[in-house]
Each structure stands twice: as C-alpha cells, then as structure tokens.
Amino acid sequence: MASSAISSRDSGEDSSQISLKSVREALIRLEDSIVFSLIERARHPYNAPAYDRLYLKSSGSSLAELFVKEAEHLHAKAGRYENPEEVPFFPEDLPSPLVPSYNYPQVLHPAGASVNITKTIWNMYFNELLPLFTAEGDDGNYASTLASDLVCLQAISRRIHYGKFVAEVKFRGSPLGYSSAINNKDKDALMRMLTFERVEEMVKRRVEKKAMIFGQQVTIEDKEDDNVDCKVNPSVVSRLYGDWIIPLTKLVEVDYLLRRLE
Numbered sequence: 040m041a042s043s044a045i046s047s048r049d050s051g052e053d054s055s056q057i058s059l060k061s062v063r064e065a066l067i068r069l070e071d072s073i074v075f076s077l078i079e080r081a082r083h084p085y086n087a088p089a090y091d092r093l094y095l096k097s098s099g100s101s102l103a104e105l106f107v108k109e110a111e112h113l114h115a116k117a118g119r120y121e122n123p124e125e126v127p128f129f130p131e132d133l134p135s136p137l138v139p140s141y142n143y144p145q146v147l148h149p150a151g152a153s154v155n156i157t158k159t160i161w162n163m164y165f166n167e168l169l170p171l172f173t174a175e176g177d178d179g180n181y182a183s184t185l186a187s188d189l190v191c192l193q194a195i196s197r198r199i200h201y202g203k204f205v206a207e208v209k210f211r212g213s214p215l216g217y218s219s220a221i222n223n224k225d226k227d228a229l230m231r232m233l234t235f236e237r238v239e240e241m242v243k244r245r246v247e248k249k250a251m252i253f254g255q256q257v258t259i260e261d262k263e264d265d266n267v268d269c270k271v272n273p274s275v276v277s278r279l280y281g282d283w284i285i286p287l288t289k290l291v292e293v294d295y296l297l298r299r300l301e
C-alpha cells in the first residue's frame with residue numbers, strides 16, 4: 040500500500056485528484072510508522088544528557104539539536120524536502136538537493152503549503168511525550184537514542200503536517216461553505232466544519248490496538264496469557280493521539296484554510 044496519497048510514483052492515478060478516503064488511508068499508514076518508531080525509542084531510557092545544552096560544553100546546543108540539524112542537512116542534499124509532505128525542523132541554511140528534481144504533484148494551495156508548526160511539535164515531543172513513554176535512567180547510548188528520536192519526530196511531523204492535504208480535500212469538497220468562514224477569519228467555525236468526532240474516536244482506539252499488537256513479545260509457542268507486556272504503553276499512544284497529534288493536525292488544517300484564498 041502506498042504510504043502517501045499524493046507522492047507515490049506508481050499509483051497510476053491522477054495524483055492531483057486526492058480524496059478524503061485516500062488521505063485518511065495515508066494517515067492510517069502513518070500510524071504504523073509512529074507506533075514502530077515509539078517502540079524503537081522506548082528501548083532506551085530517557086538519557087537526559089542527550090537533551091541538555093550544558094552537556095556539549097562549547098557548542099551552546101544540545102546533542103539532540105545538533106543531531107537533527109546535521110541529519111536534515113544530509114536529507115536535504117538527498118532531496119527529502121522537495122516532497123511537499125516533508126517539513127524540516129531547522130529550515131535555516133539547508134543545502135540545495137544534489138539530486139535532479141522530481142516532479143511532485145502540486146496539490147496544495149501555495150500560500151497554505153508553507154504552514155509549519157515544527158517548533159510546537161519539537162517542544163511537545165521533548166517536554167511532554169518523551170518522559171511519558173521512556174523509563175528513567177541513562178544507558179549512555181545517545182547516538183542510537185537520537186537516531187530513534189529523529190525517526191519519531193519525522194513520522195509525527197509528517198502526520199501532523201498532512202493536515203494540509205486533508206484540509207485541501209475538505210475545501211475542494213465544500214468550497215462555498217469553507218470560503219465564508221475563511222473570509223470571516225472564523226477559526227471556530229472552521230474547526231467545527233472540519234471535525235469528525237467519530238473518526239477521532241476510531242483513530243484513538245486503532246492506535247491503542249496497534250501499540251498492543253506491534254509491541255508484543257512474539258514467541259513460537261501459543262500462550263493463553265492475555266496480560267501481555269507491551270514495549271510501549273498502548274494507553275500512552277492513544278493519549279499521544281488524543282492530546283497532541285489530532286489537535287495539532289486540526290491546527291494545521293485551520294492554519295492552511297485561513298491561507299487558502301490568498
């Protein structure tokens with residue numbers, strides 16, 4: 040299954056014609072990436088020095104900041120940020136891609152395409168989420184810890200910024216309804232129009248179940264034991280979605296729509 044509603048090369052469809060079904064399928068596929076990335080990160084304890092600006096005495100940055108900045112430089116050279124689904128955490132001074140450009144379908148409205156809430160995602164991930172799903176302690180493996188943090192951050196950010204595509208589809212489905220709320224800059228009306236509570240409940244239940252299934256110890260013998268020890272707490276994953284990922288996706292949707300008529 041394609042992980043993206045717009046950028047797969049071989050879908051054979053006109054990819055500027057996205058539907059609510061195809062963007063929701065992409066969101067469901069991204070759930071797998073997020074749950075697996077959290078499971079990987081949870082192998083290590085919190086590892087505080089990796090995030091402490093005093094740890095690298097001379098640099099003034101934390102190892103986490105340096106790690107993500109340097110990784111993004113490499114990814115930019117390989118063309119990662121040419122894809123409209125990818126948003127860098129440190130867009131300043133990124134190098135140009137070394138690869139020839141790929142003609143990604145231009146689905147988004149240009150003004151809305153620049154919505155970027157990576158600073159909010161960064162603070163949420165390091166200040167709120169990480170302490171919830173990692174054990175206290177320090178195993179010294181900061182490089183592999185940060186490599187896992189990077190994968191988590193990229194998967195979560197991609198999912199949240201995917202709200203731009205969801206908003207575009209919703210706008211195309213009801214341009215008149217959305218336009219009047221956009222012209223009135225009525226954020227509350229936009230929020231009401233784009234919210235489907237039943238879908239949100241399903242998402243939260245599904246990610247909790249994925250965390251339970253993907254995080255089980257797999258053994259050769261069949262076990263009767265329902266009391267499985269999961270590698271990442273399923274209720275934390277459900278809370279991650281309910282408290283942060285879904286609200287931030289909706290924030291991206293509203294920000295995108297507010298710029299949709301510029």
Ligand SMILES: O=C(O)C(=O)C[C@]1(C(=O)O)C=C[C@@H](O)C=C1
Pocket residue numbers: 063066205233234235236238239242284285286288289292
């Ligand atoms: O599926 C949608 O319609 C979305 O806008 C995505 C999403 C989500 O983040 O999962 C956000 C808002 C809706 O209330 C339902 C779900």
